[in-house]
Amino acid sequence: MSEIRFLDGGQTRAALDPARVMDAVATALVAVARDQVSAPPRIAAHAPGGLLGAMPGHVPGLGLAAKLVSVFADPERPGRSSHLGIVALFDEADGHPLALMDAGPLTEVRTAASATLSARALARTDGGPVAVVGTGAQARAQVSLLAALAPKTPVRVAGRDPGRAASVAAAHPSGRAALGIEDAVRAAGTVFCCTGAVRPVIDRDWLAPGAHISSVGGSHGPELDAATVRDATLFAEWPGAATTPPPSGAHELQGLPPERSVTPLGAVLSGELPGRRDEDELTLFKSTGHAALDVAAAQVAHAVAVAEGWGTRLSL
Template sequence: MVSDVLVLGADQTRSILARVDLSDACATALIELSRGGVSAPARGVALTPDGAMLGSMPGYVPGLGLAAKLVTMSPVPGRPGRSLHNGVVAQFDVEDGRLTALVDAQSITAVRTAMAATLAMRAIGPANPTKIAVVGSGVQARAQIELLTEVACPVVVGARDASAAGRLAELHPQGSVDTIEAAVRGADVVLCCTGASSPVVDRSWLADGVYVSSVGGSHGCPELDAETIADASVCAEWPGSVTEPPPVGAPELQGLDPSEVISLGALLDPSDPQSVMEPGAAITVFKSTGHAALDVAAASVVVAFARENGIGVTIPF
């Protein structure tokens, strides 16, 4: 059977993502995930001797579709903590299984990850933050800052690369640059977006009541220290963040009782009795490992927009 397949390259995918809002689709995917409506196995991972990783992430989300992401993460020689991400999200017809679209995976991954952290911040972070610290200066940090441009408080970027941090800080009307420690101290929201090879935030830098998100650690290295997790109420996208070993699960959450880690979807679901974090913890943490449900959600929005606006190339396949 020949299928007409829509192909969206990196530039086209980025352009669409800058014009659409993923919040509703990502929230729907996370809620369905917490309710058990999503069909998705744990991410499959293949590793090369040089440290590159190929991840496979298929998933079905009711109302949003069927898709699979293949993405590579390759270390940059001589630059510890830096990695290159490349890949594709393939969308399929739910009824007959035809391939319907191929979309750039790096762009999808960056924005859907930043959106998950933003949804968690809205759910469990301070209602009116006075200072937001973004830790990192790469693609993921940029995607996060672009979702903060309308937040009316200072955003301080802390990173090892001061020049790259400066370029990112310019994206926010109240952006500035400092060391990682100085950026984090005094912040009531801390958003970690690094390819960490060791923890980038120390518990002693964090004020009580702070909200922390961590979306790094794809290669199985912790982005947050053990003391931060010990003092925190924790939420994550899925139970496998705790029960699966790294790099599929989160290195910071290994050994925790899975029942003590609430799903982000439950926090977003007003009908769920767990839609409020338990009081008493000094800080709240959202630890992301990524999930196929979010890729399905983001791809559904991007492909629908592309078809409605005549963007991309259609090829027979």
């Protein structure tokens, strides 16, 4: 009989040490770029009100894990969706289960980590204030990570609800709510798009020369307009962001002309491929999520939980 460590939502979130997650996600992204990861494209079963996605993956040296996550419309918040699920971590050597944890905070933190890594690698060093577009759980996770890593950088949060924008902005020492999305984006050198949009929320004309966009939303439709995608140098976690259809690929990157290429972010992080080439270049990291990032975050959460003695031990 084997035992598995169960981490509830609070324990999972507490175990996701920001610096360690950043390092682990960077390692995973490099492994993806080098084709060292075993992770089939995400699949989903569709129900009338949403979908159930499955994402298994193995990253050598980090671990073996699988995520099951449901994405359903939230009837209490029209226009928003809930992301609920579990992540199971296994021993990569003998396959026995090690831990079961809440997929919600794990997904939020690893997604924010990949977006932040893209900004570190691709944004101008003198990019000015940061804009975060969105007021949901992912936007809050992004602002919280920025607060932990760059508390002095001005952050402007924008969304449909000014009150929610102010609440999210309060998580950052230098955060405040913007007057609106256009106001936030025009003043920003880096834009984090964290919405559940089904149509674009960003207009190309709002973006400053040399801006960097990290777009992690758009599960149900394009978060960015076609002109932004047309004018930007493109980066993603993996090539399939452009070559496979949603839900594994990105809505914005479907049907790119043959001459357009999408550079794996991990190849920039490792120095194997260039990132930004000049100060006026528009750069775009389009995230679709990747099982390798779940493996990375789960490995960190499990290691911290074991060290701290957190979680409930369950017999299988």
